[in-house]
Amino acid sequence: MPTRKKRELLLPKTIKAIHRLYKPSTRGSGYQAVATKLGISKEAVRHVISSGTVGQHLKKKRGRNRKVSQVEEQKIKRRVIAHPYSTNKQLAAYVDEKVRPRTVSDILHRGKPEITLHTAVDQDPEEITPDWKQMVRYFINNTLRPLRLNKRIYEDETAIYGNEAPRFGRAPKGKKLFRPRKRYSKKYTLHVFAKKSGVLYWELRDKNANDEEIIEVASSAIVEMKRGDVLIWDRLGRSGRCVNPIRQHYNPEIKSKLTRKGIKLIHLPPKGKYLNPLELLFNDLKKHHIRPQFPNTGRDLSKTELETIIENYMENVAPTNLSKFFRARANGRELIQKRLL
Secondary structure: OOOOOOOOOHHHHHHHHHHOOOOOOOOOOOOHHHHHHOOOOHHHHHHHHHHHHOOHOOOOOOOOOOOOHHHHHHHHHHHHHHHOOOOHHHHHHOOOOOOOHHHHHHHHHOOOOOOOOOOOOOOOHHOOHHHHHHHHHHHHHHHHHHHHHHHHHHHHHEEEEEOOOOOOOOOOOOOOOOOOOOOOOOOOEEEEEEOOEEEEEEEEEEEOOOOOHHHHHHHHHOOOOOOOOOOEEEEOOOOOOOOOOOOOHHOOOHHHHHHHHHHHEEEOOOOOOHHHHHHHHHHHHHHHHHHOOOOOOOOOOOOOHHHHHHHHHHHHHHHHHHHHHHHHHOHHHHHHHHOOO
């Protein structure tokens, strides 16, 4: 089978010369005459005259011209970055409605990085005050960084409901997506103690994380800890008015047991969720493992079913994901990447 002849690539000045010299129906100005004058092939001259360019990468663009220029596209993207909650209709009006609101989505999807829809993360105003930033920087540099990651034990609690249903789904455009579920359901509290290598201890309880519950769960978890470990806790039990708290994570009975076992206790600063890897573990557990198992009939998940799902996650999934969660939050890396510090 004969191979296709490779097309010549000409300089822009050569292409302009072809258009200048070629004159149809004039002796001495045809394809062959122009090719001889410029020292190129007759086929290249014919292609330039027929298409205006030569070479596949110089092929003339077909279709209608865009209604907005690249400058206006960049203007839309900058507007979105400055005002992330702007609607497509508002952005279309920002460029004098040269495009429809639907086209704005196409513009935002073009280019790098692609601008896509995100779920907003709630953030309390006091989290980003200068005093809070200074306090967290000091805590990271002087308390956390000197601690070896394999010696740290993080503990946290989260609420899990029997009607944990998926929050997002896919459906044809214009069609509503319903999820059958009871408005109110049984609430459980999940306690987790974890190292970078895996989950040390976990328990699903029927009651809230009150003082008595914390004592019972922590006493069982201390048995699994080793001398030299460091337990890092949030500030549960410290109200704004209490100078010397004695409840929940500040309970003197638990402090005494940790001291006898040779375990150091450190409390995170206010709003310490950004420094707790277990926050990411809870989100992963609920989003990718508990909610997808919610029955389509709307029946609540029982405690036994929840414990089975959680046990499978803690044994098979958590050991792999915890190292990633520790890298993100144990020393404030995520805070720096999100420019909260």
